[in-house]
Amino acid sequence: MQTVQVQAPSHSYDIVIGKNILNDFNLFAPHIGKKAAIVTNTTVAQWYLQPLVKLLQNNGIDAFSIILPDGEQHKNHESLNHIYDSLLANHADRKTTLIALGGGVIGDTVGYAAATYQRGVPLIQIPTTLLSQVDSSVGGKTAINHPRGKNMIGAFYQPKLVLADLNTLATLPEREFSAGMAEVIKYALLGDVAFLAWLEQHIAAIMQKDHTLLAQMIAHCCQMKADIVAQDETEQGIRAHLNLGHTFGHAIEAQMGYGNWLHGEAVAAGMVMAAELSQQLGYIGSDEIERVKNIIRAAHLPDTPPKFSEEEWLAHMRHDKKVDEGKMRFITLKNLGAAQIETLPDVNVLKNVLSKFTA
Amino acid sequence: MQTVQVQAPSHSYDIVIGKNILNDFNLFAPHIGKKAAIVTNTTVAQWYLQPLVKLLQNNGIDAFSIILPDGEQHKNHESLNHIYDSLLANHADRKTTLIALGGGVIGDTVGYAAATYQRGVPLIQIPTTLLSQVDSSVGGKTAINHPRGKNMIGAFYQPKLVLADLNTLATLPEREFSAGMAEVIKYALLGDVAFLAWLEQHIAAIMQKDHTLLAQMIAHCCQMKADIVAQDETEQGIRAHLNLGHTFGHAIEAQMGYGNWLHGEAVAAGMVMAAELSQQLGYIGSDEIERVKNIIRAAHLPDTPPKFSEEEWLAHMRHDKKVDEGKMRFITLKNLGAAQIETLPDVNVLKNVLSKFTA
Ligand SMILES: NC(=O)c1ccc[n+]([C@@H]2O[C@H](COP(=O)([O-])OP(=O)(O)OC[C@H]3O[C@@H](n4cnc5c(N)ncnc54)[C@H](O)[C@@H]3O)[C@@H](O)[C@H]2O)c1
Ligand SMILES: NC(=O)c1ccc[n+]([C@@H]2O[C@H](COP(=O)([O-])OP(=O)(O)OC[C@H]3O[C@@H](n4cnc5c(N)ncnc54)[C@H](O)[C@@H]3O)[C@@H](O)[C@H]2O)c1
Ligand SMILES: [Zn+2]
Ligand SMILES: [Zn+2]
Numbered sequence: 001m002q003t004v005q006v007q008a009p010s011h012s013y014d015i016v017i018g019k020n021i022l023n024d025f026n027l028f029a030p031h032i033g034k035k036a037a038i039v040t041n042t043t044v045a046q047w048y049l050q051p052l053v054k055l056l057q058n059n060g061i062d063a064f065s066i067i068l069p070d071g072e073q074h075k076n077h078e079s080l081n082h083i084y085d086s087l088l089a090n091h092a093d094r095k096t097t098l099i100a101l102g103g104g105v106i107g108d109t110v111g112y113a114a115a116t117y118q119r120g121v122p123l124i125q126i127p128t129t130l131l132s133q134v135d136s137s138v139g140g141k142t143a144i145n146h147p148r149g150k151n152m153i154g155a156f157y158q159p160k161l162v163l164a165d166l167n168t169l170a171t172l173p174e175r176e177f178s179a180g181m182a183e184v185i186k187y188a189l190l191g192d193v194a195f196l197a198w199l200e201q202h203i204a205a206i207m208q209k210d211h212t213l214l215a216q217m218i219a220h221c222c223q224m225k226a227d228i229v230a231q232d233e234t235e236q237g238i239r240a241h242l243n244l245g246h247t248f249g250h251a252i253e254a255q256m257g258y259g260n261w262l263h264g265e266a267v268a269a270g271m272v273m274a275a276e277l278s279q280q281l282g283y284i285g286s287d288e289i290e291r292v293k294n295i296i297r298a299a300h301l302p303d304t305p306p307k308f309s310e311e312e313w314l315a316h317m318r319h320d321k322k323v324d325e326g327k328m329r330f331i332t333l334k335n336l337g338a339a340q341i342e343t344l345p346d347v348n349v350l351k352n353v354l355s356k357f358t359a
Numbered sequence: 360m361q362t363v364q365v366q367a368p369s370h371s372y373d374i375v376i377g378k379n380i381l382n383d384f385n386l387f388a389p390h391i392g393k394k395a396a397i398v399t400n401t402t403v404a405q406w407y408l409q410p411l412v413k414l415l416q417n418n419g420i421d422a423f424s425i426i427l428p429d430g431e432q433h434k435n436h437e438s439l440n441h442i443y444d445s446l447l448a449n450h451a452d453r454k455t456t457l458i459a460l461g462g463g464v465i466g467d468t469v470g471y472a473a474a475t476y477q478r479g480v481p482l483i484q485i486p487t488t489l490l491s492q493v494d495s496s497v498g499g500k501t502a503i504n505h506p507r508g509k510n511m512i513g514a515f516y517q518p519k520l521v522l523a524d525l526n527t528l529a530t531l532p533e534r535e536f537s538a539g540m541a542e543v544i545k546y547a548l549l550g551d552v553a554f555l556a557w558l559e560q561h562i563a564a565i566m567q568k569d570h571t572l573l574a575q576m577i578a579h580c581c582q583m584k585a586d587i588v589a590q591d592e593t594e595q596g597i598r599a600h601l602n603l604g605h606t607f608g609h610a611i612e613a614q615m616g617y618g619n620w621l622h623g624e625a626v627a628a629g630m631v632m633a634a635e636l637s638q639q640l641g642y643i644g645s646d647e648i649e650r651v652k653n654i655i656r657a658a659h660l661p662d663t664p665p666k667f668s669e670e671e672w673l674a675h676m677r678h679d680k681k682v683d684e685g686k687m688r689f690i691t692l693k694n695l696g697a698a699q700i701e702t703l704p705d706v707n708v709l710k711n712v713l714s715k716f717t718a
Contacts, residue, residue: 009368077440088507116475119502119513143478148447154478155514 002219006226008140008158015138015162015226017218019211022052022126022165025059031124031160033095035062039083039110040101041070044128047171048101052126064090068106072259075105075145077153083113097122097160103129103176104136108151111142115157123159128168130180131264134187134221137162139229164218166211174300179264181206181299182245182271184217187224189271189292190244193337195220196295203298241339244331245271251316252305261306268301277353278333281342288336307359310351317350361578365585367499367517374497374521374581376574381411381485381524384418390483390519392454394421398442398469399460400429403487406530407460411485423449427465431618434464434504436512442472456481456519462488462535463495467510470501474516482518487527489539490623493546493580496521498588523577525570533659538623540565540658541604541630543576546583548630548651549603552696554579555654562657600698603690604630610675611664620665627660636712637692640701647695666718669710676709 001018021027036056040049045067056063066086068079087096098121100110107125114123127137143154169177188196199206202213225242232239249270252261275292278284293303317328328350332342344350360377380386395415399408404426415422425445427438446455457480459469466484473482486496502513528536547555558565561572584601591598608629611620634651637643652662676687687709691701703709 081436084505084512085507088505088511116512116514118511119500119515141478146443146447148444152447152477153443153475155475156478 002215004219004222004226006138006158006222007230010158011160013158013160013162015164015219015222017133017164017166017215017222019166019215021163022048022167023055025055027161027163028056028124029059031097031122032056032061033097033122034060035090035092035095036097036099037064037066037083037087037090037092038099038101039066039068039106039113041068041074041106043070044102044106048126048128048168052099052101068109070105072105072145075109075143077144077146079109080113080144083110084117087113087117092117092121094118094121097124099124099126101126101128102132103127104132107132107136108141108143108154111140111157111159112144112154114159115142115155120157123157125159125162127162127164129172130169130177130218131183132180133164133218134180135183135225137164138222138225162222164222166209166214166218169209169214175262175265177207177209178300179262182264182268182296182301184221185295185299185301186242186244186267186271187221188295189275189333189336190241190331190339191224191228191337192220193335195224196291196336200291200295200298203295207299237341240329240341241331244333244339245269245274247317247330248273248305251308251313254316255308255312256306261302265302266305268296268299269303269305272296272303273305273353273357274331275333276356277330277350280349280352281332283332283334284336288333291336305357307357310354310358313354313358314347314350361574363578363581363585365497365517365581366589369517370519372517372519372521374523374578374585376492376523376525376577376581378525378570378574380522381407381526382414384414386520386522387415387483388418390456390481391415391420392456392481393419394449394451394454395456395458396423396425396442396446396449396451397458397460398425398427398465398472400427400433400465402429403461403465407485407487407527411458411460427468429464431464431504434468434502436503436505438468439472439503442469443476446472446476451476451480453477453480456483458483458485460485460487461491462486463491466491466495467500467502467513470499470516470518471503471513473518474501474514479516482516484518484521486521486523488531489528489536489577490542491539492523492577493539494542494584496523497581497584521581523581525568525573525577528568528573534621534624536566536568537659538621541623541627541655541660543580544654544658544660545601545603545626545630546580547654548634548692548695549600549690549698550583550587550696551579552694554583555650555695559650559654559657562654566658596700599688599700600690603692603698604628604633606676606689607632607664610667610672613675614667614671615665620661624661625664627655627658628662628664631655631662632664632712632716633690634692635715636689636709639708639711640691642691642693643695647692650695664716666716669713669717672713672717673706673709 004015098114125137127133140158143151146152249266252266363374457473484496486492499517502510505511608625611625687703
């Protein structure tokens with residue numbers, strides 16, 4: 001079992017990572033009220049809901065469950081209202097604990113419900129995808145989508161506790177596991193070359209879900225994200241490094257139609273493109289590019305994007321939030337393990353990179 | 360012009376109180392982005408919207424307006440969505456400033472929209488009722504109603520600036536002005552007997568809307584609320600004093616049908632009842648009761664509740680949030696200017712008080 005302590009502005013809390021921790025009521029006890037609502041989706045419910053309901057009920061908690069449909073398209077206002085209605089029907093008050101049991105979609109939606117129900121109720125996050133364990137459950141961002149845009153409505157809200165149980169990864173589809181690995185690799189590339197070397201050494205065993213290595217890896221990623229977030233609550237500076245590969249990645253997701261490429265897959269190819277851009281700018285060489293591609297391939301992720309026209313690429317990138325007032329800002333790699341925010345001197349540097357990935 | 364500085368957990372900000380301050384762009388300048396959405400209602404818009412739009416536009420701000428229907432029944436999810444939709448249609452981003460121009464209904468709704476649009480955008484509060492100037496614009500509570508309960512969905516969110524322009528009170532119906540005075544009297548009774556004496560001395564001129572006295576009075580109330588909130592962010596302790604008269608008041612509002620008695624009117628009668636309860640408990644005498652009734656009458660507020668049956672009274676009070684796990688908690692007056700939280704020893708003390716107001 002590994003524990004990462006996160007220092008949030010309002011309070012500090014633990015991320016506990018390990019095997020069988022969802023059976024251990026002692027972990028819940030200090031953070032749970034007399035009444036608790038477990039919110040999950042139809043997929044995750046199959047394996048993990050009943051054991052958790054029983055654990056809590058056996059320990060005297062008045063636990064009830066709320067089951068949402070599965071999918072990003074349900075990270076919306078209807079699911080939110082469904083949660084509010086169930087909470088009210090079950091007489092949930094300000095001390096009722098909300099438990100988010102699922103991947104990032106559940107985590108974001110339930111986190112937002114917890115932030116806003118009666119101006120905020122206690123929240124426990126139980127991330128069950130690799131992506132949510134290493135990324136979305138850290139940092140306090142919660143949100144739902146609006147028909148006009150992803151994550152448009154949301155709040156910053158910190159949980160009382162995060163429990164990442166490695167057992168849950170056993171049922172996770174391989175493709176989803178790999179998608180989570182893209183964010184893991186991102187942490188290495190943006191800020192920790194020693195961690196990159198560690199990943200390179202252990203990637204085969206990690207892909208086999210070696211529990212000891214997984215626990216170390218997840219804890220390391222949570223620690224890195226927590227440190228970055230703590231340094232930059234307002235999202236003006238270093239937190240932007242977390243977007244490494246994401247400007248290109250978002251273009252891929254949008255052009256392919258959302259859901260066809262998983263977010264992590266698009267980010268993986270996007271990181272290769274960010275590396276190529278860094279090479280264009282003279283920061284890294286082809287050896288470094290190869291290292292980036294190798295670790296991405298070893299995680300069963302795409303090391304190259306689909307081919308689009310230059311127009312298609314640029315159209316999506318102009319819409320990206322990081323393209324600030326006409327100036328194109330990218331996260332580039334000064335070196336492996338050393339990301340920086342960069343405003344491109346002119347669009348030709350970018351076009352040179354895109355030409356390699358143009359139909 | 361009076362200024363009260365409020366120390367919120369996230370940042371500190373000013374409440375500026377005075378005449379003609381809505382014409383002074385210098386007050387806005389440090390706190391407003393390039394783009395601003397002014398949200399108001401159809402009533403307030405008549406007098407105060409166009410001048411503000413012009414002021415901002417003349418100073419180079421890309422200002423647009425969002426007009427909601429008037430009334431507590433519109434402090435809901437539909438109004439919220441209307442705001443979100445207009446913000447998105449106008450390409451509002453994270454730097455767009457939301458300006459709440461209106462009473463507490465507008466302040467609460469727009470405050471909540473600002474808290475949640477893109478996880479939070481800058482907010483300026485322009486309270487235009489006395490109640491919102493002395494109460495709802497201080498403390499960072501924002502909320503909308505849910506069909507199952509008032510203020511059920513909300514967030515804590517602090518503005519960058521509050522501008523309370525005394526000129527706006529000229530158009531406020533007398534009944535609404537008096538309702539605001541109930542909260543003013545509440546501050547005096549719960550925590551400041553010198554302020555009570557000052558009110559007694561000046562009440563006639565205040566009811567005539569003497570601007571100098573109003574500015575002093577509003578600043579004093581904002582300062583008192585800000586101090587109480589700062590001492591007790593989690594609402595476990597002294598902040599409960601702000602509920603003086605409210606347990607009885609809520610019962611009156613509910614039994615009369617919401618909207619028939621204004622909140623402030625119900626609180627005024629509720630404070631008389633709280634004073635009677637304090638007398639029953641041996642804290643204050645009939646001279647103090649008379650002082651309470653006199654200041655309430657001088658503010659053109661009811662000093663006695665409608666008559667209900669004991670059953671009706673108790674039914675509403677059992678639903679009150681402050682009736683915690685069967686124990687009835689009330690805010691009582693140890694003395695004028697000295698409120699305390701009290702768990703009633705038994706229900707008979709309460710029934711004795713109710714018997715005076717029973718049909
Ligand atoms: N809040 C943040 O900081 C942040 C950061 C990154 C991503 N996100 C959000 O996270 C979401 C993506 O999260 P995700 O990748 O976890 O997607 P997801 O929640 O949709 O989960 C992916 C799929 O795996 C299923 N699943 C979850 N756990 C499982 C398990 N243990 N076994 C079998 N199946 C399981 C889910 O039901 C779903 O079908 C996006 O909405 C994104 O916006 C948020
Ligand atoms: N957030 C908090 O801490 C807090 C505290 C107390 C009350 N509240 C909330 O505040 C709301 C009540 O606020 P309110 O009493 O200001 O009610 P309100 O906003 O409904 O205003 C009362 C009436 O006066 C009109 N009005 C507003 N300004 C005017 C002006 N200058 N001239 C003429 N008419 C004007 C309004 O359109 C409305 O018809 C409730 O929803 C309550 O829950 C919130
Ligand atoms: Zn990502
Ligand atoms: Zn009140």
